[in-house]
Amino acid sequence: xxxxxxxxxxxxxLEEYIDSITEKEGALIGVxxxxxxxxxxxxxxxxxxxxxxxxxxxxxxxGVTTFYSYFTMQPRGKHVINVCLxxxxxxxxxxxxLEEIKKELDIKEGNMSSDGMFTVDTLRCVGACGLxxxxxxxxxxxxxxxxxxxxxxxxxxxxxxx
Numbered sequence: 442x443x444x445x446x447x448x449x450x451x452x453x454x455l456e457e458y459i460d461s462i463t464e465k466e467g468a469l470i471g472v473x474x475x476x477x478x479x480x481x482x483x484x485x486x487x488x489x490x491x492x493x494x495x496x497x498x499x500x501x502x503x504g505v506t507t508f509y510s511y512f513t514m515q516p517r518g519k520h521v522i523n524v525c526l527x528x529x530x531x532x533x534x535x536x537x538x539l540e541e542i543k544k545e546l547d548i549k550e551g552n553m554s555s556d557g558m559f560t561v562d563t564l565r566c567v568g569a570c571g572l573x574x575x576x577x578x579x580x581x582x583x584x585x586x587x588x589x590x591x592x593x594x595x596x597x598x599x600x601x602x603x
Contacts, residue, residue, distance in 0.1 A: 466495075472494075485514070518554055523563065529574075534574055549561075
């Protein structure tokens with residue numbers, strides 16, 4: 442196995458998964474899902490490894506990784522917070538909620554908190570306009586969120602991991 446700048450145990454786990462696939466053609470998205478499950482994100486070296494193992498170009502792997510919003514090339518926190526910035530949510534103050542979350546966690550949008558607990562991202566629309574503004578944490582939807590609700594929402598996830 443070639444030397445990659447990633448956890449070798451996880452890389453072997455990914456390699457075993459890829460080797461177990463009988464039909465490698467068309468398997469790229471499934472392999473990327475599995476790799477992200479194993480590593481938590483898709484670093485460049487993992488993408489290159491996948492390209493080599495599936496006999497596809499690195500450009501194809503990178504293209505798929507960047508096209509689908511599910512995939513990330515940045516480490517993610519234990520808890521992923523998404524703030525909807527669709528029109529209804531924005532009009533009802535989602536931008537202020539996002540700013541409060543960033544302030545509370547001392548984090549920039551798209552980044553992971555220094556303790557590795559949270560990642561903050563935005564979405565364009567979650568289709569829950571009647572609940573605007575909406576915040577989603579690890580898939581749990583919080584509707585009609587106010588700035589003063591932010592600390593309580595974050596505390597719920599901080600306490601769950603203590």
